Amino acid sequence: MVCPPMISNNHMYELGNTMEKDGLPRYTPVDENGAHCPRRRRHIRRSIFRLAILTCLTYTLYIHWTWERIYGRPDVKETLTTDKLRTDYETCGRLRTVPKISKSARERNARYVDGHSAVLIRNATTWTGEPIHKSDDGYSWVQADVLMEYGLIKRVEPGISESELPSDCEIYEANGRQLTSGIVDMHSHVTVDPLPSLRGWSDDNELSSDITPYVRSLDGINPLDHQLQVIKSGGVTTSLILPGSGNNMGGEAYVVKHAVGKSDGRSEISAEDMLVDPDKTWRYMKMACGENPKSVYGRLGRDFGPFSRLGEAWYFRHAFEQATALVSAQDDWCNAADTIGVENMQTYLPQDLQWESLGALLRGQVLLNTHCYTIPDLEAFVRHSNEFKFRIQAFHHAHQMYLVPEILKRAYGGRPPAAALFADNMYYKAEAYVASEQAGKILFENGITPVYVSDNPVLNAQHVVFEAAKAYRNGLPYHVALAGVTSASAELLGLGERIGKVKPGFDADIVVWDSDPLRVGAAPAQVWIDGTPQFEEPVELNKPTSKPLERGTWLQDVKETMSEQRDVVISGVLRILVPGYEETLDAKASVVVIRNGSIICTGSCKTESASAQDEGAEIIELHDGHIAPPLVAFASTLGLAEIEAEPDTVDGANNDDMTSRAVDGLALDTKGLKTAFSHGITKAISAPVFKYGGYKGVSAGFLTGAMHAHEQAVVWQDEAAYHYPIAKTDKTPSFSAAVGQLKSKLLKAVKSNETNTLTEERSLKQVVLGKMPLAVTVHSADLIASLLRLKAEVEAAMERETMRDGTAIRMIIVGGAESWIIADALAKANVGVVLAPFLAFAESWDQRRSLTGAPLTNGTAIDVLHTAGVRVAIGTSEDWQTRNLYLAAGIAHANGNGDISEKEALAFVSTNIYDMLGLRAKHSSQVLDEYVVFEGSPLEIDSRVRMVADGSGKVALWT
Ligand SMILES: *[C@@H]1O[C@H](CO)[C@@H](O)[C@H](O)[C@H]1NC(C)=O
Ligand SMILES: *[C@@H]1O[C@H](CO)[C@@H](O)[C@H](O)[C@H]1NC(C)=O
Ligand SMILES: *[C@@H]1O[C@H](CO)[C@@H](O)[C@H](O)[C@H]1NC(C)=O
Ligand SMILES: *[C@@H]1O[C@H](CO)[C@@H](O)[C@H](O)[C@H]1NC(C)=O
Numbered sequence: 003m004v005c006p007p008m009i010s011n012n013h014m015y016e017l018g019n020t021m022e023k024d025g026l027p028r029y030t031p032v033d034e035n036g037a038h039c040p041r042r043r044r045h046i047r048r049s050i051f052r053l054a055i056l057t058c059l060t061y062t063l064y065i066h067w068t069w070e071r072i073y074g075r076p077d078v079k080e081t082l083t084t085d086k087l088r089t090d091y092e093t094c095g096r097l098r099t100v101p102k103i104s105k106s107a108r109e110r111n112a113r114y115v116d117g118h119s120a121v122l123i124r125n126a127t128t129w130t131g132e133p134i135h136k137s138d139d140g141y142s143w144v145q146a147d148v149l150m151e152y153g154l155i156k157r158v159e160p161g162i163s164e165s166e167l168p169s170d171c172e173i174y175e176a177n178g179r180q181l182t183s184g185i186v187d188m189h190s191h192v193t194v195d196p197l198p199s200l201r202g203w204s205d206d207n208e209l210s211s212d213i214t215p216y217v218r219s220l221d222g223i224n225p226l227d228h229q230l231q232v233i234k235s236g237g238v239t240t241s242l243i244l245p246g247s248g249n250n251m252g253g254e255a256y257v258v259k260h261a262v263g264k265s266d267g268r269s270e271i272s273a274e275d276m277l278v279d280p281d282k283t284w285r286y287m288k289m290a291c292g293e294n295p296k297s298v299y300g301r302l303g304r305d306f307g308p309f310s311r312l313g314e315a316w317y318f319r320h321a322f323e324q325a326t327a328l329v330s331a332q333d334d335w336c337n338a339a340d341t342i343g344v345e346n347m348q349t350y351l352p353q354d355l356q357w358e359s360l361g362a363l364l365r366g367q368v369l370l371n372t373h374c375y376t377i378p379d380l381e382a383f384v385r386h387s388n389e390f391k392f393r394i395q396a397f398h399h400a401h402q403m404y405l406v407p408e409i410l411k412r413a414y415g416g417r418p419p420a421a422a423l424f425a426d427n428m429y430y431k432a433e434a435y436v437a438s439e440q441a442g443k444i445l446f447e448n449g450i451t452p453v454y455v456s457d458n459p460v461l462n463a464q465h466v467v468f469e470a471a472k473a474y475r476n477g478l479p480y481h482v483a484l485a486g487v488t489s490a491s492a493e494l495l496g497l498g499e500r501i502g503k504v505k506p507g508f509d510a511d512i513v514v515w516d517s518d519p520l521r522v523g524a525a526p527a528q529v530w531i532d533g534t535p536q537f538e539e540p541v542e543l544n545k546p547t548s549k550p551l552e553r554g555t556w557l558q559d560v561k562e563t564m565s566e567q568r569d570v571v572i573s574g575v576l577r578i579l580v581p582g583y584e585e586t587l588d589a590k591a592s593v594v595v596i597r598n599g600s601i602i603c604t605g606s607c608k609t610e611s612a613s614a615q616d617e618g619a620e621i622i623e624l625h626d627g628h629i630a631p632p633l634v635a636f637a638s639t640l641g642l643a644e645i646e647a648e649p650d651t652v653d654g655a656n657n658d659d660m661t662s663r664a665v666d667g668l669a670l671d672t673k674g675l676k677t678a679f680s681h682g683i684t685k686a687i688s689a690p691v692f693k694y695g696g697y698k699g700v701s702a703g704f705l706t707g708a709m710h711a712h713e714q715a716v717v718w719q720d721e722a723a724y725h726y727p728i729a730k731t732d733k734t735p736s737f738s739a740a741v742g743q744l745k746s747k748l749l750k751a752v753k754s755n756e757t758n759t760l761t762e763e764r765s766l767k768q769v770v771l772g773k774m775p776l777a778v779t780v781h782s783a784d785l786i787a788s789l790l791r792l793k794a795e796v797e798a799a800m801e802r803e804t805m806r807d808g809t810a811i812r813m814i815i816v817g818g819a820e821s822w823i824i825a826d827a828l829a830k831a832n833v834g835v836v837l838a839p840f841l842a843f844a845e846s847w848d849q850r851r852s853l854t855g856a857p858l859t860n861g862t863a864i865d866v867l868h869t870a871g872v873r874v875a876i877g878t879s880e881d882w883q884t885r886n887l888y889l890a891a892g893i894a895h896a897n898g899n900g901d902i903s904e905k906e907a908l909a910f911v912s913t914n915i916y917d918m919l920g921l922r923a924k925h926s927s928q929v930l931d932e933y934v935v936f937e938g939s940p941l942e943i944d945s946r947v948r949m950v951a952d953g954s955g956k957v958a959l960w961t
Pocket of ligand 1: 125176177178179547
């Protein structure tokens, strides 16, 4: 006989206090279920026998109990009350309801609170979200005024005259700036995983069981999560709050608006008041397949799982089977009550809270969003949808979806699930290792809707619109990319008649932007939710009014084929931005001639061009060509780690006792490195990882485009810096101990002899001598202050020891989320900062004072540090971000209030790093043999790399 599957209540997990990168806590499973089902121990036959009897007894009781629970006991009719039967019959009505949001005009928004003025936004360049003319794709920007009253959009048309306005109407002058509907993020954990992440207020995964369709994110929504406001400062007005992906069935989800309490136009601070639709017309649910559930629940030798995708499929199917039984028992009861009259029913309506929500899903009342990455996951889930007849609204993460549009079209319900994607966050775990930046474009071309989501805090949802922007950059048509964070997402939430468009009758959720929303650095000037302005004193960056992006279709013609060339003649180049070679060209009359990988001539170059062509040079014509300096990735794990969550693919992590040199662990020719190279990042300086966070050891500088570490000149700097973490570990259980330990090591190094061969002591000696930079991974302003004191003390000790003035430790802060707070002290101490990530947010406690930028704060850390004269650079905190380093520079430039030039912005990701490390960018000869050829400006979203030359004598060309 088979044991009934144990799928609830019987397992306990002790929560560890560390978070994995994917946001799942670590667990120590405690099996309290040992005796429930026979284990395979053949030598203890007697106990097996006893256990079997016990199990059969349990199972019989279980069946009996389940049967009674669902079908009732026929002999209890005399105890039934008519009132309850009638109530049950009313429930039948609800069970049969098909949710529908009425299209008919509303007088007021159910969320409108009396006393709020009407608002006229005058003279906005408006994106309505609908095609407005017949040509082309029909979408375009229009000049319009937008009138909002009672929480609804009343009119969208040009030239609304003041005489037509309601009496207390406020007027907001948009001055031609761009206006869209509020951004809709279909995948967020804000409020159930509040920031900064702390154990006590994390409520996103109900890990008491793998199958918990019966829990609700609403019960954990914390309206005081400040991240709600940060996200809103990126124009996001609506988010779907999903439970996490630790469970195969995670529970019910809720759509909220980012308006909390009186200041945001609500009457009180309440999660219920945040719900988009007070009537809760639609319900939502989250499921997840693949690595997460099996890694949380699968434990070898235990009686619970799922351990594999095979097990996950069974857990899914078993749960759907329970819900199917409930639904059909209820339908039988309701139909019988219809026929014989409810008073004559012999039992009450079968109800079961455990399977109620899943039953509602089978009844078509719940919109289901499922986290599935891989083909097996997608295909299995599509099978479940057909076996149990339910629809899937969207697959999330879904990196492999672009490979299998036909599988998706087989899903139940006639419409293939949409894809809720990141634009380019990939490779971090095995199931994310097959992925494409063109996924959105390919899916769209195959009739599948792509939408872009944050999975906040995985990505800071403040910047979810940047995901759509990158999708546009990667070939998705402009209107589809923008729909992917507005109207398409709204549609998938069943709210397509309420939000996501700027149209009379819709909720008055509006953003006026400081530039095209898909441009780098775009930030709202103001945000309205249900007609109420959300920022009392929004900081507006000093940014010239700019036209909408051209929406060039040239980006859709993706250039995928890479070839290696030595000789190329390029036309259409407008500017050369490489330091020392800056030039503006007449694009029509000029060419750039490349021989053996070096630029030998720019301008008319008649002779050079002719001879190159004679010798078979490639001829390339560019759209808006730019030649930029190549960039360097500092303090990533490129070259040391490929799939971060897979130990076999990484160099490993050093502990308290161990330190190493990155150069000894380099493993090249990886997808991560190829991606960096193809995005113009030709060099990386990577350091060994520390087990408890940060880096520990000596970093190495190498070329990203190399096949292996033995190629000539691949490693151009075998010892770049000594990296040291300030982290709580077994040996240094407190931050104070970690700083103290570093200080005593440095003071020891002051006295020691350089000849010592041990890596750490030798490196620290180099550090105190000022020969090797000391790169410390740290975010907290207070810890940075401790490090500045440490630096001064060690320098003083060194001066006493050598009886000489002027030895200085070359300290670099890596991370630096809060470094802006002590910018002046950093400048004075001549300590450089590598911001990693570039745009920090309060992800962790030590980053809680991050500056998140306009409209909430005046600039971000880079602005404060730059103004204070700190030498500053941009690094990455996760390797996938490397590909966006030019765009990061673009954001710094666009949002720098005019204080950060293009040249300075590019220096943040190139020369500033070399300068901090005391390295020289190569350029020994007169020739320009390291450069990146772009179509479009490298600092703008509508650009792409066409050629990369890394000084090896060849150029990589994409056609
Ligand atoms: C709208 O704003 C733009 C930019 O400030 C300005 O040039 C134009 O005259 C304005 N139009 C109206 C109707 O006010
Ligand atoms: C923001 O800071 C800059 C200096 O960094 C200053 O010039 C500007 O006036 C500030 N803007 C606001 C709105 O405070
Ligand atoms: C390119 O390099 C090859 C091999 O080093 C050399 O023979 C050739 O002359 C070079 N071509 C030019 C144009 O410099
Ligand atoms: C350093 O080396 C010198 C001679 O080279 C020696 O006299 C001295 O004791 C050494 N100091 C230490 C701390 O090892």
